[in-house]
Amino acid sequence: MxxxxxxxxxxxxxxxxxxxxxxxxxxxxxxxxxxxxxxxxxxxxxxxxxxxxxxxxxxxxxxxxxxxxxxxxxxxxxxxxxxxxxxxxxxxxxxxxxxxxxxxxxxxxxxxxxxxxxxxxxxxxxxxxxxxxxxxxxxxxxxxxxxxxxxxxxxxxxxxxxxxxxxxxxxxxxxxxxxxxxxxxxxxxxxxxxxxxxxxxxxxxxxxxxxxxxxxxxxxxxxxxxxxxxxxxxxxxxxxxxxxxxxxxxxxxxxLTPAEPDTDSLRTWYQRIESRRLLATLEAVADSETASALEQQTSPKADQANKAESDYQVILTEEAFQRWLARLQEAELFAIDSETTALEYMQAEIVGLSFAIEPGEAAYLPLAHRYPGAPEQLDRDQVLAALKPLLEDPTRLKLGQNLKYDMNVLAGHGIRFQGIAHDSMLQSYVLDSTASRHDMDTLALKYLGHKCTAFEDIAGKGAKQLCFDQIALEQAAPYAAEDADITLQLHRRFWPRLEQNERLQALYQDIEIPLIPVLSRMERLGVRIDADELNQQSRELAERVAALEQQAYEVAGRPFNLGSPKQIGAIFFDELGLPVVSRTPKGAPSTSESVLEKLAEDGHELPRLILEHRGLSKLRSTYTDKLPRMRDARTGRVHTSYHQAVAATGRLSSSDPNLQNIPIRREEGRLIRRAFIPEPGYRLLAADYSQIELRIMAHLSGDERLLAAFAEGQDIHRATAAEIHGLAPDEVTADQRRSAKAINFGLIYGMSAFGLARQLGIERREAQAYVNTYFARYPGVKAFMERIREQAARDHYVETLFGRRLYLPDINHQNQQRRQGAERTAINAPMQGSAADIIKRAMIAVDAWIERERPPVRMIMQVHDELVFEITEDAVESASDRIRTLMQSAAELKVPLIVDVGVGENWDEAH
The missing domain is CATH 3.40.50.1010 (5'-nuclease)
Structure with missing residues (x-):
């Protein structure tokens, strides 16, 4: 240049x-x-x-x-x-x-x-x-x-x-x-x-x-x-x-003239920091075809050359479309990507589609660019009708990057997209969930050394950003074609790596890929909400928030901003003389959330009021005010987005709205679930795995007492309390059971005696005695934890029951705090990840039953270990039995999987 x-x-x-x-x-x-x-x-x-x-x-x-x-x-x-x-x-x-x-x-x-x-x-x-x-x-x-x-x-x-x-x-x-x-x-x-x-x-x-x-x-x-x-x-x-x-x-x-590099020194350094990309660019001649290919993919010079040599076409004529349609029909696998009018899948309309069959060659098919002077394009309805048999054919294999979005958009145009063979986002996620983000731009830069054209580069930013249908084809076509091309190149990079590991390949092909259409159907079904109920809750929350503000002013002796750490600090420490729990890095007394919680636990009224105020304000802004505005105008329902490639452990997350974080420990949070209601003539059914992570712990550890307790159907928390205190189960008090529950769940999350003491409000020495007694009574659990720490330190990753890996880059870190954090993750990840895999397998099985037999059942939500369904009133009993059986059959453990089922007129009743 x-x-x-x-x-x-x-x-x-x-x-x-x-x-x-x-x-x-x-x-x-x-x-x-x-x-x-x-x-x-x-x-x-x-x-x-x-x-x-x-x-x-x-x-x-x-x-x-x-x-x-x-x-x-x-x-x-x-x-x-x-x-x-x-x-x-x-x-x-x-x-x-x-x-x-x-x-x-x-x-x-x-x-x-x-x-x-x-x-x-x-x-x-x-x-x-x-x-x-x-x-x-x-x-x-x-x-x-x-x-x-x-x-x-x-x-x-x-x-x-x-x-x-x-x-x-x-x-x-x-x-x-x-x-x-x-x-x-x-x-x-x-x-x-x-x-x-x-x-x-x-x-x-x-x-x-x-x-x-x-x-x-x-x-x-x-x-x-x-x-x-x-x-x-x-x-x-x-x-x-x-x-x-x-x-x-x-x-x-x-x-400042650069000198010749010291190749030997660089090689030593690059080997030490274990950067294959830097090593590849350093070597003048690759030792093998694999190394040569890696160098070509990761070298910036090669990247620029590839950009210049890319054959990106624009399909504007019927002849060109028929030529590409024939190629797609004959291809063993092709990449597809959609360009749309909106990010929200329920509102998005197709502006164009891009395809790639071979790396470096791709085509963009514009269908709805509407800017002044836009060239004549093929009729969208006619083109989609011609593509429909191909896109709906399950034997014609397709590839994409986050194909669930494209599947949802195509569904809005009457196309039931089938034949999903690969998704480069999920390939990256399965190979290493913690290595990086899994969006295409990040993956292309990391694995191909290729900087993709950013959407902002062609559409602008902020309020003046153009919708894709307003972007000139001179810019839109290369951008869209690049998406399909890079997706195909990423697949060719990832798939051989997955094929080398049978368990990861099975996880990808048997769980993650089949889950795409399941989640797509759930998203498009959505869930009905009672806007009047939420509006009433908002009014009540507003009154309570205002009352809490007044109470806080009275305790403080003057009005202040309850959201200002500076003002809170002045009142706490200068005016009220509250004890300093911890300090900021600059040495000032801290008013963090944990400090407020500690002060509230110690009986100080103002921190408790502030925490209560914040909690209710968040409920109102996040849910009761917001959910009614999120209803789709056509369906009248709320449509979340489920994300497969976010949580490192394999758990699904959701957004817009986030259904995973509705608080249920407080009454106000449970009330929000009352606003989730079925259609007339239907009821809601909630099916929830009972103590699934503890059951997985029993399976993985093989501890005889835990296995026996679950096999006999005992209340595991009561059984643990009985073991720790040397009592018969019927002699265990409510407080003893509560402490045992904290230990059971705390230990699988790597909780220390210090953390347990905080949670139970007891002395650390007493908490440590609980932990010691627990491990003495359940030696298999302690042996499992020691074994998993050793294995993680050796392999730098842990696995779930189904082979999902969670890499732990800090497991041997010199910093003790980071190393201990990685060790806690190593203990918990196999259980949380296995639970995530199990419910995904259950969702696939239940969806297959619904698709095959067409019962009057809709699977509408997944929240952690729970599935929520909309079922006609006359089918509740038979559907409940079938759903329970399918969910309990999702995995074979040394202990039984138990699913609790509830039915009601709203989600709170059913839960």
Whole structure:
């Protein structure tokens, strides 16, 4: 490519910090953190390949204070201490940068921004064009016609006009702008309540900060008062914000010439951090066809070449459509993707479809682009009618990325999509649920080294974002065709890996893929809600929230904002003298949720009122106010979206609305379930696995006493209490059973004696005695936990009963807290994951029965271990028996699976 920039300067410290928070927390087999390090190295490689500058400098912050700390002692005082696993990645990154042959700059007593500003200014004076790679807004003050910024996290490039568009002021006013708005991260004081819009307005009216300060008396309102009250500190804010451009440097811009890389050193480092992609790009000649293919897929140069060689076609004529239709009918497998008018599947209409049969070749079939000047397109109804036999044929195998969405959209056009063979999102998820996000853009970049065109690149952002039917085909067609092409390429990368592991392949083919149409049918069926009931609950909640506010004011002795940690802290600790439970990283008394809970447990009234207020406010905003507005206009029902590739353990999650998080421990949460009702002539049936994770624990541990208790149908919590206290089951008190229940469930979640003591409100010594007695009576459980910890430390993953793997990158971490967290996950994941697999198998079996025999039964919800059905009144008894049998047959354990069934006029009654 043409070399637009002579010099590229990289803000390495800034990117390392951002990569640490934005990317997965990866580590090598030694437990050494690598995620942020690898992210920055990939970015450096991409920058070098893309811009190929003559000069390149990688700039780090030096340790220790800078001249700004001398100006203002509290500069950056708000920043928490650097995490250990981030600090450990700094020196390896610097060593690898040196091995790459790249000039590295670390200048004491100034920041990386000042070094960059000095080099860019000198380069401009020498007639060089400079590109600064950063995500730091402060550096926008450096932008000129010859100095530009690029944020490689989102590929945004800023020239002077771009700065004005983004911030509302030109580069030469950025310092004034930042001085007014302040910076909470760097603890730079600004003008309170002066946000970006106000700063832009003031500078537009007064020109610069000096003139604004001179006319501060003319600024009205509260914010004007704030300006006048803070005039004395604005010069300091400007000093702190201004980037130095005269740092004494030993190197000139022309000295920043990259040297030859130290290949041996790089190979050693890349092997240590276990980055196959970086190793592949390092090797000039691959050792095998596999390595060669990997290099081609992951090299940025190869990626650019692939983009240039891609054959993306647009189908605008009947002849072209018939040609592609014939190819799709003959293909063993083809990728399909839909472009639509909306993200919500119930409202979305098809704008176009894309197809791919071979990598690098794809076609986009536009059907409803409606912008002025759009070319004539084939009739959507006629095309979909012609495609319908192919799309509904279960023997014609299809592939997609999140095909459930496409299935739902096609259903809205009368097409019953069948023949789902593969889904690249689910392939990635089954291979490693914790490795990354599983969206196509993330997967393409990670596994193919390919940066997909972002939707925002062709549609714009925010309120001005275009709907897909308004996007010109010149942009829309390559974007859509790329989706199908990359999906096919990802499948060819993932499927061979799944074939190498029989258990993972079976999990994918027998559970995850068959579940797609099951979830699609549930989503489109939706659930009926009683809007009048919810509106009444909202009114009652509003009254209770208002009453709680008044009670809180009375206890506090004055009105205050119940959502303000600062005001709560002042009342708690300065005025009421409540004990300090914990402190923030800056040393201030904390008012976190856990602190409020502890203070409430200790009998303090105000924390209890605040917690109650927050809980009821959240119920109202999240459910009672929101659910009635979420009803579909055509069906009158609420349609959630179930997500297969989110929870690491295999559990389903849901959104819009989130049905998994309706609180049932408090009466108000249970009341919300009353608003979930059946259609007239139907009743709701809830079928819930009884203590399924404890049963899985008994199966996995093989503990004789647990197995016997479940086999005999005992109340497991009463049986545990009897074992711990040496009593007969009928002698166990309610409190003893409650404690035993906390132990049973706490231990499978890795709860410590400290956590158990908190939950039961007892001394830690007493809780530890409970735990010790439990393990003495159930030695198989303790042996299982020790065994699973050892296995996890050895293999870096644990498995469910059906082979689902949960990888544990922190299992051997040097940080004790992270290692213990991974150990707790290792104990719980096989049980929670197995429970998730079992209910998925049950859903598939129940759905198959419904599809095959067509009983008057609708499966409408899944919530953790529970399935909810809508059943005609005359079929309740027979359907209940069949559903219970199918669910209890979903897995064979050493103990019986038990399903509790309830029926009612609403979900609360049925539960």
């Amino acid at each position: 043409s070399k637009l920039y002579d010099l590229v300067l990289l803000d390495a410290s800034g990117y390392l910090f951002r990569a640490y928070h934005a990317l997965p927390k990866l580590s090598n087999s030694r437990g050494e953190p690598t995620g942020a390090l690898v992210g920055v190295l990939n970015m450096i490689r991409n920058l070098s390949e893309r811009y190929q500058p003559r000069y390149l400098g990688v700039v780090f912050d030096a340790p220790g204070p800078t001249f700004r700390n001398a100006l203002f002692a509290d500069y950056k005082a708000n920043r928490p201490e650097m995490p250990d696993d981030l600090r450990q990645q700094i020196e390896p990154l610097r060593e690898i940068v040196r091995a790459l042959g790249l000039p590295l700059l670390i200048v004491p007593e100034v920041e990386a921004d000042d070094v960059i500003g000095t080099l860019a200014t000198r380069a401009e004076a020498a007639g060089l064009r400079t590109l600064i790679s950063t995500g730091d807004k402060d550096l926008a003050q450096l932008v000129t016609d010859r100095i530009h910024l690029v944020n490689t996290m989102n590929d945004n490039l800023l020239d002077p006009e771009g700065v004005r568009e983004k911030f509302g002021v030109p580069p030469e006013r950025i310092v004034d702008y930042l001085s007014l708005v302040g910076d909470s991260v760097d603890n730079i004081p600004g003008v309170p309540k002066c946000g970006p819009k106000t700063a832009v307005k003031w500078l537009g009216e007064h020109g610069d900060l000096d003139n604004l300060m001179a006319h501060a008396d003319h600024i009205g309102g509260k914010v004007g008062e704030n300006l006048r009250a803070n005039l004395a500190q604005l010069p300091l804010a400007r000093q702190l914000t201004t980037i130095k451009r005269d740092v004494a440097l030993e190197l000139a811009p022309e000295d």
